[in-house]
Amino acid sequence: MEAASKVIHAIYTDDDILMSAVKKVKAAKHHIEEIYTPFPVHGLDKAMGLAPTRIAITSFMYGCVGLIVAVVMMNYIMIEDWPQDIGGKPSFSYIENMPAFVPIMFELTVFFAAHLMVITFYLRSRMWPFKKAENPDPRTTDDHFLMEITIHNNEADLTKLLTETGAVEINIVEKDEDAH
């Protein structure tokens, strides 16, 4: 694999123009490396042909983990380690006292699902503490949209196509693959 490659950066100023540009680029059978936007653009992932997200599945699994943690924890605290008489019903059995633990089971399910899902999302997006920003142009955090396409000896073609799609600026950049 080559250590450095040339990429083309096309900059747009409107999300609707960006969307139609994405459709044209995909129709011309070019692979879009990445798109940087100042806000989430509805339907962009589908237009780019990205695989559906699997974060919902991880969330479900994290929720199951949270539920198990709650059951094990409450069983240890309230039944085994220091048996409690709950609601005047000293049965000392987890299942018979289960209604009292449902709020905790629910809360920890939600807690685990939500927090671990957010952490997973950050890591999957390659964002962790002290990470240097990947975004190639600070304007994409304000009001510009940037589409990145790798060049395979088709610089002229791409430039022409992207100009037609309404890009306001087109830059050719040397990109170091190891920067991630």
Place this chain on the structure above:
Amino acid sequence: MEYKISNRLKIASIILVVLGGLLWGWGYMSSHDVTEDNISEYMNDSHGEGHGDAYHNEDNGSASAYKVESSQDEDHAEEGHKMSHEEHVLHQIHNRPYAALYVAAFFFFMIALGVLAFYAIQYAAQAGWSPVLFRVMEGITSYVLPGGILVLLVAALGGSHIFIWMDPDVVAHDEIIQAKESWLNKTWFFIRAIIFLAGWSLYRYFSRKFSLAQDTVEGNSNFKKNFRISAGFLVFYIYTESMMSWDWIMSVDPHWFSTLFGWYVFASMFVSGITVIALITIYLKSKGLLEFVNDSHLHDLAKFMFGISIFWTYLWFSQFMLIWYSNIPEEVTYFVSRIEDYKLPFFGMVAMNFVFPLLLLMNSDYKRIPWFVVMAGIVILCGHYLDVFNMIMPATVGDRWYIGAPEIGAICLFAGIFLFVVFTALSKAPLLAKGNPFLKESENFHY
């Protein structure tokens, strides 16, 4: 887009009514075969095989402690009344056909009323996604008036078979009911019921009228009128629905009360109503009649089915946990009798109304697959029938319950009437509310 009720559907609903009526009648006859003369024989025959008697043998420590409390409470209620066990059982056996009729009548009525509330919310919120479904909702709400009248007729017919406080003999010996008599008396009960029903039907009448007028008249004046009356109706509805739930359901256990009962019944009718909207929409779409309804509309209905099922569970559990935790005898008998005598329908209902929709409808993609939504919908509807069953039956038939001829007959009877009324109403107007100002947004709705 016109819909015409097909002859097949008409005949099917008439067959359901006739068949249901016959089944129920047979159930009524066989329950009234048991009289004071042969009740002892009957009880000897059924002893040991009936599920009601089974638990006597399997009582364990904690359960029997509850048992003592609950039976004391019952004795207390009948103090001075001196009813023998045989007489008590005979009453329960005779109550069963009335209670079965009442459960089914209320179940189908609550579907229509739930849809009416959903429809009013769409107008009051000026929802943009739902106008393509308005005519389906209006079709279902046409059952509010006939269904409500049927519930009241069954209540009047059943009388003290369903509502024990309607029996002057019982009230004479019961101080707790006597204290509630200013609210719980026959005249006031039916006056209230007529006020509720009149208010709901008036809203339904005018909202339908304005909705149809909006199709033909220029401008948005009819839509604005609908917006205003919907907001007003929702205020009226949330008060009257709550009171209706005390009157029509909670009063079957006149000693017991729960302060969130109105919400609980509301959640049940809301989710059943939304489920029926989804089912009828899928049916009409499969006939090629609702081509303007897309996957995203179905997706949203399924999201509501999922969300409100969880909301129902939240209320069910809130009511259960507080009473279970505090364990106050006069409150907890309600759940003791349900867990001891109604174990299967009581916990089965939680599985059907919570676990099934939770697992079936959790995945986003499944909410767009019609047969999946239909399957989940059928489970939800059966679960909410059981919910009403669990609310009415323990107070009327005690442990002598079964889902047999009178119950299934009553379901068929009211299902037939419901289908006939709803599909006749659907064929009276175009299926697209073409004058609605949000129609374009609704037709282009996508998730």
